[in-house]
Amino acid sequence: MRVDVLTIFPEMFEGVFGTSILGKAQNKGIVTLKATNFRDYADNKHSMVDDTPYGGGGGMVLKPEPIFNAVESILSTSDMDASESHSSEIKDEAAHVHQPARIILMCPQGETFTQKKAEELAQEDHLIFICGHYEGYDERIREHLVTDELSIGDYVLTGGEIPAMTVIDSVVRLLPGVLGNATSAMTDSFSTGLLEYPHYTRPAEFRGHKVPDMLLSGHHANVAAWRRKEALRRTWKRRPDMLDQIELTSKDMRWLDEIRREEDRGTDH
CATH class of the missing domain: 3.40.1280.10 (SPOUT methyltransferase, trefoil knot domain)
Incomplete structure (x- = not known):
């Protein structure tokens, strides 16, 4: 280019x-x-x-x-x-x-x-x-x-x-070969229609604050599901208008219902 x-x-x-x-x-x-x-x-x-x-x-x-x-x-x-x-x-x-x-x-x-x-x-x-x-x-x-x-x-x-x-x-930054990790741009906020899920790195515990257990499990499918749900949660809380512009799956809809209930109860996630 x-x-x-x-x-x-x-x-x-x-x-x-x-x-x-x-x-x-x-x-x-x-x-x-x-x-x-x-x-x-x-x-x-x-x-x-x-x-x-x-x-x-x-x-x-x-x-x-x-x-x-x-x-x-x-x-x-x-x-x-x-x-x-x-x-x-x-x-x-x-x-x-x-x-x-x-x-x-x-x-x-x-x-x-x-x-x-x-x-x-x-x-x-x-x-x-x-x-x-x-x-x-x-x-x-x-x-x-x-x-x-x-x-x-x-x-x-x-x-x-x-x-x-x-x-x-x-x-x-979207051009092929520019970013070291080819998936980085694909998972950016807005690229998927949702805000990006939370990120964590080492140490697993810092000043009493722990990384979510799911991310330490090594179970890739479960980690992917957690990330999708947290992306939905972050979008629902910060930019709910974006949810009207994307096609949500039935699983997304179920997760959003869970998120609303969890947030109403004030439970940790």
């Missing part, structure tokens, strides 16, 4: 892209991460990327020219890379079919980002993120350039850089 970020503060991404899971993913060749200063693509001598809004009003609006120019430049290099890759694999009937880039505008007005959206974007070859730092974007960017508008929540930040980092981290 290739990920490009358009920003006037590319230095913000240096540490994020070079460390932890994202850094390891790059070192493994699984993903290419690059932040580009779209000020370099401004078509005026002062490299201005914003201007006052037509009709008046406060704040500045991001101009369309530098964004369109930057995206077109990135796409041209991406097309050349894809062409070279295709030429080297032309004899391979199973060669990967190159997909067009998804161009993502980070914006408070956008679709709320979810784990489902992360899983969708993780299937793409090329993602381009646009990060603004002003009152808004020229509407022609929305209408004629971007494919997606994303928001990480109903609040406003000073720019799109931190939201873009959030989305990129969430997407890249």
